[in-house]
Amino acid sequence: MRELGYVYNMGAARLRAERSHTIGVVVPNLTNPFFAELLSGMEASVDAAGLVMIIANTGDGPPRQAIVLQRLREHGVDGIILCPAAGTTDEIASQIEGWKLPLVQVLRHVTDELDYAGADYVAGMEEAVEYLVSLGHRAISFAAHGPVHSAYQERVQGFLGAMKRFGLRPEPVIRFPDRVDQIAQEADALFVKDRAPTAVICFNDLVAHGLAAGFYDRGLKIGRDISLIGFDDVADAEAMRPRLTSVSTAPNEIGQKAAALLLDRIAQPALPPRRWINPTRLHIRDSCRPLSSS
Amino acid sequence: MRELGYVYNMGAARLRAERSHTIGVVVPNLTNPFFAELLSGMEASVDAAGLVMIIANTGDGPPRQAIVLQRLREHGVDGIILCPAAGTTDEIASQIEGWKLPLVQVLRHVTDELDYAGADYVAGMEEAVEYLVSLGHRAISFAAHGPVHSAYQERVQGFLGAMKRFGLRPEPVIRFPDRVDQIAQEADALFVKDRAPTAVICFNDLVAHGLAAGFYDRGLKIGRDISLIGFDDVADAEAMRPRLTSVSTAPNEIGQKAAALLLDRIAQPALPPRRWINPTRLHIRDSCRPLSSS
DNA sequence: TAACGCCGTTAGATCGATCTAAAATCCAGT
DNA sequence: ACTGGATTTTAGATCGATCTAACGGCGTTA
Incomplete structure (x- = not known):
């Protein structure tokens, strides 16, 4: 195999096995360092499971989000991690349902019928x-x-x-x-x-x-x-x-957890919707002082 | 088509046409806001051309980089934008050459035989x-x-x-x-x-x-x-x-340009290697003052 | 009328991994 | 040596878009 320079053709495997080893990640914005942290966490979990991430940007607009989701569907992703664009309505839930496409919401949620990973x-x-x-x-x-x-x-x-x-x-x-x-x-x-x-x-x-x-x-x-x-x-x-x-x-952790939720759902599509709320922690530094009595 | 809920199967098209409408983006680090800007610029160009981006993280290590490149190859990406991990040697050039895979270097370069987009x-x-x-x-x-x-x-x-x-x-x-x-x-x-x-x-x-x-x-x-x-x-x-x-x-611009270079190379694989050096500009604000004569 | 070119349609092969079922092989046990 | 059951090997179908070549219809020309 090495001599002939063989490389596994994932495209063929995907066609036959109806599994692409690919997940889609849809975020409203790439430049926000917060999302960068989130992606980084996802990447760790997703990579460890042997899948790759296709990322897409909605610019926080539902019309572009619809296009992007369609595109990911055409590419046959095994599942999607979605941070819903502002203005997304909960009718997206039934749409996703009809597509039979594993999907978890991250950071923001528009419906209880789909998995969600976020912070408290x-x-x-x-x-x-x-x-x-x-x-x-x-x-x-x-x-x-x-x-x-x-x-x-x-x-x-x-x-x-x-x-x-x-x-x-x-x-x-x-x-x-x-x-x-x-x-x-x-x-x-x-x-x-x-x-x-x-x-x-x-x-x-x-x-x-x-x-x-x-x-x-x-x-x-x-x-x-x-x-x-x-x-x-x-x-x-x-x-x-x-x-x-x-x-x-802890956006990094949320990213990891969102990926874990998605992998679970891909493995067991019939699971009831789950939500994972990451606890927050007040990190006290020096920008607050006791109010001096006047 | 709408009634039956047809979706174009990119996987099948890819298999037959040997074109995946997918490019790989390999960076050493996701969390750095600089790379986030870069990705955002790429996304704009790549998306406009109707392709999607698979992103991968090397952690700036050549061993992981090798794994990641192999993975992208298996996924049949049409081309790769690579920010070479520190320690990457120029023998990667001949390797890429053998793979017949369009590739542009971004931000860092290890060889003159491949396209490059960076800053001055x-x-x-x-x-x-x-x-x-x-x-x-x-x-x-x-x-x-x-x-x-x-x-x-x-x-x-x-x-x-x-x-x-x-x-x-x-x-x-x-x-x-x-x-x-x-x-x-x-x-x-x-x-x-x-x-x-x-x-x-x-x-x-x-x-x-x-x-x-x-x-x-x-x-x-x-x-x-x-x-x-x-x-x-x-x-x-x-x-x-x-x-x-x-x-x-201007990382955003560099990202756009890198994507443009890659799209060109995919269209014309025989093109001689090109390099695009983005001019820099000193943005003067308030952190420097004339040295007071002592 | 036959031959030819042009265009749109159609049947079937193709890509490569995977899945299934049939065929071939193996291994006791009599 | 033969049989039954288990295991391995092999052949061929399959996924769905795309590509090619054959085909049919029509108009033009010899």
Whole structure:
């Protein structure tokens, strides 16, 4: 075989065995370092099982998502890991059902009828609020950005729920642009009207990074003048000064777990839908300080 | 066709037509935001041509790279975009030649016999040195990390060459760990012995980010006490304070171009090897200041 | 009228791994 | 040596799109 330079023809095997040793991974965005971590985790699990990943980008739009899913179907993938584009409706569940294609949702979910792997956004946000309250903060704002989807809503819900439980006035959620430099420019939005938050919880580390820059530009010192909490705990959190306290969602682990769920489902298509919620952990660093009594 | 739920079977088409509408992308690392940008650019070009990408991770190790390439070959990819793992020898050229598999190197190159798309690392580093010299700096250090490969050596070469041309003593290249928090801890390495650099050029923005944190911890103010230049100009550069001056390598564009080169080669396998060197641009922000005359 | 060219249609071979069923081989046990 | 059962080997069908060659219809020309 070696002499003749034989290589196994997976294409022929796929045709006959109706198994392609290929899975599709559909994400809304490649550049976000969070998704990069996620992919990396998936790659580890998928590779270990001897399969390869086809990746596709939806740009967070349902029309492109439909095209991409069709394309993957034509390529005969054995299964799909999907982070549903914002605006995906739950009718996708019946569609997938009809296709008889193993699929797991990751990070976001639109239906209970399909597997799902994600993080406990609600608990993560609650923990962030609890921590700030324990430091004496009462005026806490929430800084969000990006499209609205289940992971977005769960974060907001976790924040508002915890605020309510502590009897604090739930501030409206303040929305910021997507680019980090624009977030910095618009940091003032936190202080308009009668709002004077002493702490800010961010939708993710990217927003935190932008706000940190904006605070710096305005002479506000993080810790002394305002406390800041990020979400996701990606590599940058450790490199910021002061170091960013952030809620860790372990995207790498979620990726691994999503891949594991998909492999299980491929092996046993009749399994009831499962969901795996990764616990979050508040990684306390230096961006929050006790509120000095005034 | 719609009524019967027909889907085109790419597997069968591939078998007969010996064309899979699939390309392989082999990178040493998924998590690096630089590679994420690169992938995103490729995806745009590849998708527009109606093909899909299989991605694979070598962990920057030649043994795994060999396995991964074999796997892609079995899957019958129409071509491969490869960022060669550190330590890849040029004998890979003859191997690829024998496989009759279109392949382009990206970011790093190990042979002239295959296409290559990358950035002009040499010119980028020269420009960085020139800029610092124009500000009056003479004691300039180079902070590196990671495995050694062509892109590494070209950066060092650009730095040392420019230093020599200006008649400046070429400082030894100082190596740092890979993790950003460890870089911060070891920032002192820049100042050991008789070295007292007034400016530091970094291998990439990640090192710059780590050093910026390390300087902060030591009470050194970037701009006033020391000037800092990054390399790659990824999103973070804009979010750092002071904003990081960085040499832009436009990974997204390189990704697009690499994909375009591959598509060309698939269409015309007999084409002579081509190389496309993306020009770099020094993105001046606020991390460098003129050296005050002492 | 036969021969020829042009075009659209159709039947059947093809790609290579896999699966099945039939055929060939093996191994006791009498 | 022969038989029954088990095991291995082999031949051929199969997956579905694609490619080729043969075929049929039609118009033109000798």
